[in-house]
Amino acid sequence: MKKFITGNHAVAEAVRLCRTQIVAAYPITPQTPIYEKLSDWEAAGELGGIMMRTESEHSAMAACLSASLAGVRAFTATSSQGLALMHEMLHFASGCRAPVVMACVNRTLAAPWAFWSDQTDSLSQRDTGWIQIYCEDNQEVFDSVIQAFRIAEGVLLPCMVVLEANYISHFMEPIEVPEQEQTDRFLPPVKIPERFDVDNPSFVAPVVSQVQFEAFRHLSYEAMSNALDVIEEVDRDFGDHFGRNYGLVEAVGLDGAELALVTTATITSTARVALAGLREKGHRVGLVKIRVFRPFPTRILREILEPVPRVAVLERNLSLGREGIFCSELKAALVNSEKPHHVQGYLAGMGGTNVDPDLIERVVIDALSRERVSDEPIWMMEKK
Amino acid sequence: MVVKAQSRPAEVLRPGHAGCPGCGHAMGMRMVLRALGNRAVVVVVPSCVAVISGPYPYAALNVPMFHSAFEIAAPTAAGISQALKIQGKDDIPVLAFAGDGGTFDIGLQSLSGAADRNEDFIYVCMDNEAYMNTGIQVSSATPRYAWTGTSPMGNTRRKKHIMEIMAAHRIPYAATACIGFADDLTAKVKKAKEMRGTRFLHLLSPCPTGWKMEQHLSPKAAVAAVETNIFPLYEIFGGSEYVINYRSKGLPVETYLSLQGRYRHLRPEDVKSIQAETDRNWEELKRRV
Numbered sequence: 001m002k003k004f005i006t007g008n009h010a011v012a013e014a015v016r017l018c019r020t021q022i023v024a025a026y027p028i029t030p031q032t033p034i035y036e037k038l039s040d041w042e043a044a045g046e047l048g049g050i051m052m053r054t055e056s057e058h059s060a061m062a063a064c065l066s067a068s069l070a071g072v073r074a075f076t077a078t079s080s081q082g083l084a085l086m087h088e089m090l091h092f093a094s095g096c097r098a099p100v101v102m103a104c105v106n107r108t109l110a111a112p113w114a115f116w117s118d119q120t121d122s123l124s125q126r127d128t129g130w131i132q133i134y135c136e137d138n139q140e141v142f143d144s145v146i147q148a149f150r151i152a153e154g155v156l157l158p159c160m161v162v163l164e165a166n167y168i169s170h171f172m173e174p175i176e177v178p179e180q181e182q183t184d185r186f187l188p189p190v191k192i193p194e195r196f197d198v199d200n201p202s203f204v205a206p207v208v209s210q211v212q213f214e215a216f217r218h219l220s221y222e223a224m225s226n227a228l229d230v231i232e233e234v235d236r237d238f239g240d241h242f243g244r245n246y247g248l249v250e251a252v253g254l255d256g257a258e259l260a261l262v263t264t265a266t267i268t269s270t271a272r273v274a275l276a277g278l279r280e281k282g283h284r285v286g287l288v289k290i291r292v293f294r295p296f297p298t299r300i301l302r303e304i305l306e307p308v309p310r311v312a313v314l315e316r317n318l319s320l321g322r323e324g325i326f327c328s329e330l331k332a333a334l335v336n337s338e339k340p341h342h343v344q345g346y347l348a349g350m351g352g353t354n355v356d357p358d359l360i361e362r363v364v365i366d367a368l369s370r371e372r373v374s375d376e377p378i379w380m381m382e383k384k
Numbered sequence: 385m386v387v388k389a390q391s392r393p394a395e396v397l398r399p400g401h402a403g404c405p406g407c408g409h410a411m412g413m414r415m416v417l418r419a420l421g422n423r424a425v426v427v428v429v430p431s432c433v434a435v436i437s438g439p440y441p442y443a444a445l446n447v448p449m450f451h452s453a454f455e456i457a458a459p460t461a462a463g464i465s466q467a468l469k470i471q472g473k474d475d476i477p478v479l480a481f482a483g484d485g486g487t488f489d490i491g492l493q494s495l496s497g498a499a500d501r502n503e504d505f506i507y508v509c510m511d512n513e514a515y516m517n518t519g520i521q522v523s524s525a526t527p528r529y530a531w532t533g534t535s536p537m538g539n540t541r542r543k544k545h546i547m548e549i550m551a552a553h554r555i556p557y558a559a560t561a562c563i564g565f566a567d568d569l570t571a572k573v574k575k576a577k578e579m580r581g582t583r584f585l586h587l588l589s590p591c592p593t594g595w596k597m598e599q600h601l602s603p604k605a606a607v608a609a610v611e612t613n614i615f616p617l618y619e620i621f622g623g624s625e626y627v628i629n630y631r632s633k634g635l636p637v638e639t640y641l642s643l644q645g646r647y648r649h650l651r652p653e654d655v656k657s658i659q660a661e662t663d664r665n666w667e668e669l670k671r672r673v
């Protein structure tokens with residue numbers, strides 16, 4: 001069935017269709033409509049699961065991960081400060097191998113205060129051991145939440161589906177929403193370990209020795225590496241069920257390209273339009289969208305970028321003292337390539353400023369004509 | 385008197401825990417768990433309780449348990465309890481042990497949130513009146529004048545009144561208990577187990593290491609705390625109905641203070657002031673009944 005809904009509403013629809021058993025959440029702009037929509041459905045008796053209205057995001061994640069360890073399907077949604085407050089529990093969820101699913105609506109982190117799109121909140125959680133999927137539009141958000149439960153429960157690691165403030169969270173788009181039975185066929189009822197079994201007692205997360213800690217980290221590392229295959233397999237199967245899929249990364253027009261523009265999330269949609277125009281004008285430029293950030297799809301990125309001499313990374317986030325975070329990650333992925341690449345970072349859209357086709361054209365022209373790459377990112381700032 | 389083996393209740397805390405000799409926490413946990421039984425899920429958070437529970441691959445407790453993070457004993461227990469209900473296992477109680485730091489200080493917000501929602505679990509605050517697990521630092525449960533590593537001249541603040549805070553949440557049940565009165569403690573755990581919603585036990589458990597006293601003195605100190613009215617035994621039903629469970633002998637506070645090295649520096653006027661505060665608190669409690 002087609003529905004004309006916001007990205008936040010799409011998240012809520014997916015959470016309901018996935019027969020999520022526990023939702024624990026706390027309000028924060030711009031995530032709140034997800035929390036409200038699920039509450040409306042709970043009040044109307046249309047949500048299969050229960051809602052826990054905790055007194056903070058930190059407690060929301062505490063409740064989600066413990067419920068998940070008990071063996072139920074758990075979900076939360078947050079943004080920005082709320083995600084930062086959760087930070088401790090994000091490590092904990094991953095370390096306990098609790099397959100919690102979260103929607104993170106990207107929003108600027110204070111200070112200064114602002115409410116617009118910026119990816120630094122979710123990217124700051126890079127090392128917490130969560131799978132991270134960055135979405136381009138409402139349909140992809142909806143589909144990725146459904147995929148996320150199967151991925152998380154398959155590898156026993158938590159999964160974060162990332163959508164941007166306003167550009168997705170509050171913008172309405174027509175999306176395809178499947179029937180319950182169709183979703184059930186793709187996502188079977190939850191079947192994860194029940195870790196608190198009175199007939200077979202065990203101790204979850206006890207104190208361990210140095211050697212044991214290292215061994216547990218290695219197990220988590222293997223699970224996360226293995227997640228790359230699982231994500232691809234789940235995505236392929238999703239395609240078989242619903243006729244749409246996304247891949248770990250997406251490449252457009254790389255054949256014979258002199259430059260690959262690398263983007264994530266909503267900037268990708270604009271880039272599709274801008275690049276099509278540039279190719280018509282004869283510029284040899286292709287597009288690479290990175291969808292899955294953790295685990296990082298190193299091998300596939302290296303393969304598809306192998307024949308492309310120049311790479312420009314355009315992104316809406318910043319690691320102070322370095323550059324855009326996707327750019328650093330991509331450089332690290334390409335460092336062992338046979339042929340060296342010129343990789344130039346560009347920052348745009350910071351704080352939710354608009355990234356229009358004209359800005360993207362300027363980035364591409366700059367990257368194609370640049371004699372030397374700069375180690376510093378180039379700021380494409382909007383005029384005040 | 386010879387106690388027949390079969391008349392002893394089943395132990396949930398197994399021999400070989402990792403606490404100090406004479407630890408009041410270990411005694412308290414043993415009593416609480418024996419009353420609770422082993423068809424329950426137990427949450428512990430960083431504190432001596434977690435140390436006592438044993439390092440991997442050992443487990444001192446014969447129940448499924450989870451060592452959660454410091455400030456979230458309550459929402460952890462709430463999450464498990466909600467999950468068990470969804471799975472149709474409503475008959476399995478969830479009990480959380482947290483220390484005084486994890487309850488009075490860093491965990492107070494999340495405890496308040498869970499109590500406000502009247503989440504269904506038993507919360508036992510194991511109060512040894514300081515951060516003992518990190519080596520004796522002051523908490524808001526540390527009594528006035530008590531020495532700790534971060535109150536070397538004696539604590540200047542009064543002990544936070546956690547029972548009043550919990551009563552203000554109008555939870556179904558809150559009670560004080562201590563290891564010096566095992567029958568009272570056992571009865572309270574059993575009573576709590578039969579109830580639903582947030583149930584809170586404030587359990588005073590003397591710590592020979594942190595209180596600077598002989599290892600064998602934990603039970604004696606616990607009895608003295610009650611008999612001097614420093615730690616009265618009472619229950620609060622629904623946040624307003626107070627019941628005092630034990631009429632103490634009303635012994636002078638020195639009986640309790642003199643057992644402990646952490647009060648060694650007290651001047652006579654300090655003891656007087658502790659006595660006066662204790663008397664005031666006791667009168668106030670009696671007024672509430």
Ligand code: SF4
Nearest residue numbers: 403404407432516591
């Ligand atoms: S420090 Fe105190 S509470 Fe902790 S294990 Fe030792 S005696 Fe018990």
